[in-house]
Amino acid sequence: MSHLLTLTGDGTFRAPTPEQALRLELPDDPHLAALMRLRALLGDDLEEQIGTRLYLPAALGTDETDHVLPATLALLAETTGDLVSYGWRVGPGLGRAWQRAAELRERMLDAARIALLGYEGPLMLTALGPATLAGATFLHSGERTLGDPGAVRDLPLLLAEGLIEHLGRLREHVPGAQPHLLLREDAVAGIHTGRIPTPSGRRRYPAIPAPDLGMLWGSLLAALEQEGLPADSITLGVGADVELLRAARDAGARRMAIGPRRLAPLESPHGRALWEGIAEAHDDGCVFELVVDPRPGGHLVAELEMMFEAWRRLGHTEADAAGFALIAHTGISHAVHAGTVDPSAQPDPSSLLDETAIESMLRTAPTWAERVAS
Template sequence: MKPLVTLTGDGTFRAPTPEQALRLELPQDPPLAALMRLRSLLGDDLEEQIATRLYLPSALGRDETDHLLPASLALLAETTGDLVSYGWRLGSGTGRAWQHARELRERMLDAARIALLGYEGALMTTALGPATLSGATFLQSGERTLGDPGAVRDLPMLLAEGLVGHLTSLQERVPGAQLHVLLREDAVAAVHQGRIPTPSGRRRYAPLPAQEIGVLWSCLFVALEEYGLDANSVTLGVGADISLLRAARDAGARRMAIAPRRLPALTTPEGRALWEGIAEAADDGCVFELVVDPRPGGLLGPELEMMFETWRRLGHSDADAAGIAVIAHTGASHDLHSGLVDPSAQPEASTLLDEQALEALLRVAPSWAERLTA
């Protein structure tokens, strides 16, 4: 039976402290402890109609190299770089920080062999998408990658090749895993709308048209499909813009992540176009995954209520949303989406998911499933 709802996280997980590891009887090795804890939380479906999607954490937040941006850069095939005063720079030789990011990814793969021994089920890996990487990284000249069209065009192929190698290694270590990829495009709106500042800060880079962003996504999908990972096993973050949604569909996306908090109201022209685009895509078989903050004090309840109310105003019932996935997230990417935070900035460890956030998600899931059967 198809699950009513699938629960997962955004690819991050704050590493247990030594004290927490001792209390929970976990190993003192952070990658192994984190993955064992995640398996205990998400390694089994809650019930027949509530599924979970275990994920390999791409960021534990232990140091400046242990975040999603360097973890994604470590995937880029045949690419070198380093962390400098103004951010992550590509192509200057492999520096210590870059090498450490690669080592952290290898350590997590090795931890998977132990922590996920005998595991059979969904297993997701996470990376930033090419549009976000273009706005978050710099070239040797000091310009952002976004300022070099040739470098931007190279990103999806470099990322795809690296992801294929990573997925192959992961499958070897966890043979029973059904692999899934989450491509987070946290800064795609800022890139598309021309809100990324130049190094001087006195101007901004020209907007990247949705059609060109769609070409980047299409290159990724084609390369991943050649590996054997079809579009139903890839979730793409598409922001809250109808032109980006259409570009994603044209690129072949079948699963798209949206954040209810970012969606414009149905009463606005932009909102009407976007919501009708979402409904049309859903009718065509596309699946939408909802990015929410389940932590106490978050806006989970109001966000989902707003979404269901809008869904009903479009002529759908709550039951029509059955099969959705819900991605736990701290909300850290919302400021990136709006352009308030530079995508190259070093994130705080507090922006990563922790055990309490995932437990909160698991607690509210039964009430969602019940609603989707109405």
Template sequence: MSRLVTLTGDGTFRAPTAEEAQRLGLPEDPHLAALMRLRALLGDDLEEQIGTRLYLPSALGLDETDHLLPASLALLAETTGDLVSYGWRLGPGSGRAWLHARELRERMLDAARIALLGYEGPLMVTALGPATLAGATFLQSGERALGDPGAVRDLPMLLAEGLVDHLTALRERVPGAAQRVLLREDAVAAIHEGRISTPSGRSRYPAVPAPEIGALWRSLFVALDDYGLDARSVTLGVGADLRLLRAAREAGARRMAIAPRRLPPLSTPVGRALWEGIAEAADDGCAFEIVVDPRPGGRLGPEVEMMLETWRRLGHAEADAAGVTVIAHTGVSHGLHTGQVDPSAQPAVSTLLDEAALEAMLRIAPTWAERLAS
């Protein structure tokens, strides 16, 4: 039987503290401890109709290099850089922080060999997408990569090559896993709408048209398909813009992540057009995954209700949403989406998922499944 609901996380997981590890009987190594806890939470389907998608955490928040941006940069093939006063810089030469970010990635791969021994379910790897990386990183000149068309064009291929190497190494360590990829384009809306400030702070970079962003995504999809990972195994965050949704579809995306909090209401012309675009894509076989904050006060209930109510107003039954995947997320990307938060800024550890957030999602999942089954 196909799953009514599948549960996963956004690629982050706050490492258990030494006290928590001792209480839970976990090893002292934080990478091994985190993976063991994630396997305990998401390593098995809850029941016949509720599935889970285990993921390899890209960020544990152990230090300033242990977040999603440096973890994604550490994937870039044949690329060097470092952490400087104004953010993460690409080239020349690899500094201590850059090397440490790569070391953390290797530690997680080594931990996977032990913590995921014998595992044969889905296993997801997470990285920031090329558009967000362009807005979040700097060049040697101090300019953002976004301001250099050549650097922007190179990012998808560098990321794709690095992802393929990473997935190959992961397959060697966990050979039975069904690999998946989550590409988080947290800042794509800000880049598309020209809300990223220049280093001086006195102006903003020009808006990047959706077709140009779609071309970046297309390069990634082609490279991952050559590796053997088709588009249905890759989830792409597309923001809340009809033009980006269409660009993603034209790029070959078949699975996209959307956040209910960001979607305009159906009562507005923009909202009506976007929702109809989502429904059209779904009818064409595209799968949508919804990004929600399951923590207390995270507005999970109202957001899911809004999604289902809109779905009904578009002429669909709730049961038509069966098979949806829910991605737990703390909401940190919402500020990036609106341009209120600089994508190059260092996130707080509190923005990472923790065990309590995942447990909250697991508790409410049977209610979702019951509604979708009716």
């Protein structure tokens, strides 16, 4: 069945507090409690025309190792490192923080076996993409991984190998799952435009052309597809740049996540090119998923209205937008995209989704489903 609208999250979910767990009669284990709440929220379609995509959290925010970056690093095949004073270092030696991140990943899989017993339906994993990993991590020398072209080229295959193994274990733990992967490229705009600072802060790393970034994505997508995860089951964040959009399409991406608040106005030359690129990709069968902040004050309604207005001005009807997805998010990737937050920075727990945000999205969804149904 094809839904008019699908709802999901960005791969984060703040662990219930002890008080919340007591009130909701949840177990003490934060992984099990979080998965049980997410199953209650997203484990069943909201109604016939509104689908949901349950996800396995990559971050609960229980400590400094419980975030999307270390969760992704722990997936990299045959790779070690640690959390040091300047950030997450990739290199020789297995540090305690890195080992802790790997342990948390295993605990989430074990919790999934219990909390998702009997579940059949979509189940999403989340990881940072290779471009963002390159900008968010450091080498043993103290330089960012971004400064070593050889290390950057290795990232897609290391990530693919780790994801393939993780997906295999997920299928063992939750046999009824239909795996989906969200690849968050929060820092790709800064990498593409040369805005990522060196450790000294006195200069910036050279910009990486969109075709080169597309080669990273192409390597990763091809490796995943070879192991049974087709492009239709992978959502790739592409920022808000027409060159990155084209590079993603050339790489084989069929589902792309964009943030409405990042899109330039249709009246500007850059905005016109981007919107026309989105329309062209849509007409070619690509699916777009919208990264939105559903919390009060998150401007969800204004962002979606802007999307519909531009869509109409390009000659499409609102019904042509049927099949899109909303990805609930608190806005941290927008800050990274804008350059106000360094991609290597340790996130605050407030940057993670909570139950209130997801419930707000669920309440809003029927209104938007009616819009595209008309």
